Amino acid sequence: MTDIVSADWLADNLDRLRVVDVRDGWEYDAMAHLPGAVSIPFDRFRTGSSDSEGMLPSRGEWASLLGAAGVGADSELVAYDDHHGVFAARFLVTAELLGHDPDKLHLLDGDFSSWQLDHPTSGDAVEVEERDYDVESPAETPLVDADRVAAASDDPDAVLVDTRDESEYATGHIPGAVLLDWRELVDDETRGLLPREGALSVLEDAGIVPERRVVLYCNTARRISHTYVVLRHLGFEDVEFYEGSLTEWEAQDRPLESG
Incomplete structure (x- = not known):
């Protein structure tokens, strides 16, 4: 992983x-x-x-x-x-x-x-030999569609997570979503991930625990990428990724909650 x-x-x-x-x-x-x-x-x-x-x-x-x-x-x-x-x-x-x-x-x-x-840095140009990049589509994928996301808010075994900031969430979020600004898992001083226990505590406070299916979204799937990597690194196994995020959700004229 x-x-x-x-x-x-x-x-x-x-x-x-x-x-x-x-x-x-x-x-x-x-x-x-x-x-x-x-x-x-x-x-x-x-x-x-x-x-x-x-x-x-x-x-x-x-x-x-x-x-x-x-x-x-x-x-x-x-x-x-x-x-x-x-x-x-x-x-x-x-x-x-x-x-x-x-x-x-x-x-x-x-x-x-x-x-x-x-550690040292370099200003030298890096010469690389072009390669043939050929991989197969994965047999399994964390990608989910809007219908799967909508169903998560009614599933007691799932938690739908909005990784944007508080003001964006208040303006409008997918019904049933909890707020977890992706930056809450980052230490501002080190710019890296919070220590493991601290990160798990932040997640638990938001209702995000390994026993639940976690469904992530933001606006354009950038911020959820960081949260996805963090969750997988921490050992969460059931993490789903809404690539379309709010860009697609709103384009499909699906409902939003505010506040």
Whole structure:
């Protein structure tokens, strides 16, 4: 499963990993990057063409993008950004949803800043050999549709989770959803995940426990990507991912609650 790794772990394993920097291209060039990291900016995979499924890139676009960055189906990947990991998490979840082995996907805890504290960066251009990126669609997927989401609010064994901020939630949310701003699981000082017990306590306070089926949504599936990675890292097994999120929900003229 996709997990979260420390800068020290990454440093010890750097030679065998393909590290992906999802910051803007100018940041990669002007502000240095991890040694050997390739640049795949967030806006390159965030939106796809008309044949895309939801907000995911098409399989062909994704394969071309990763192959050009020297990523193969067998590559073990670590992704990072400079925004608490939310953009890097979206990259990793996209990879998982499109068929990359989730056991080979890792999020750098504490983003780029955690690496800079104790480890060297590089301004050198990284030369990669283009590879043929070919993975099969996964046999199982956490993706769910709007009907499945609507049913979750009436299911006592499920909890529907809105990962946006409090003001967005108050303006309008899917009926029955509980609020968990994704940033509540992040330590502002370290920019990384809260210590395990602290994170579990925050989740429990919102009614999010491993025994329940967890269904996640936000506006465009970016913020739920981070929460999804955190939950899987903490051992939650039944986590569902509403890729369409409120963009699709509102387009289908489905009801919202306010307050």
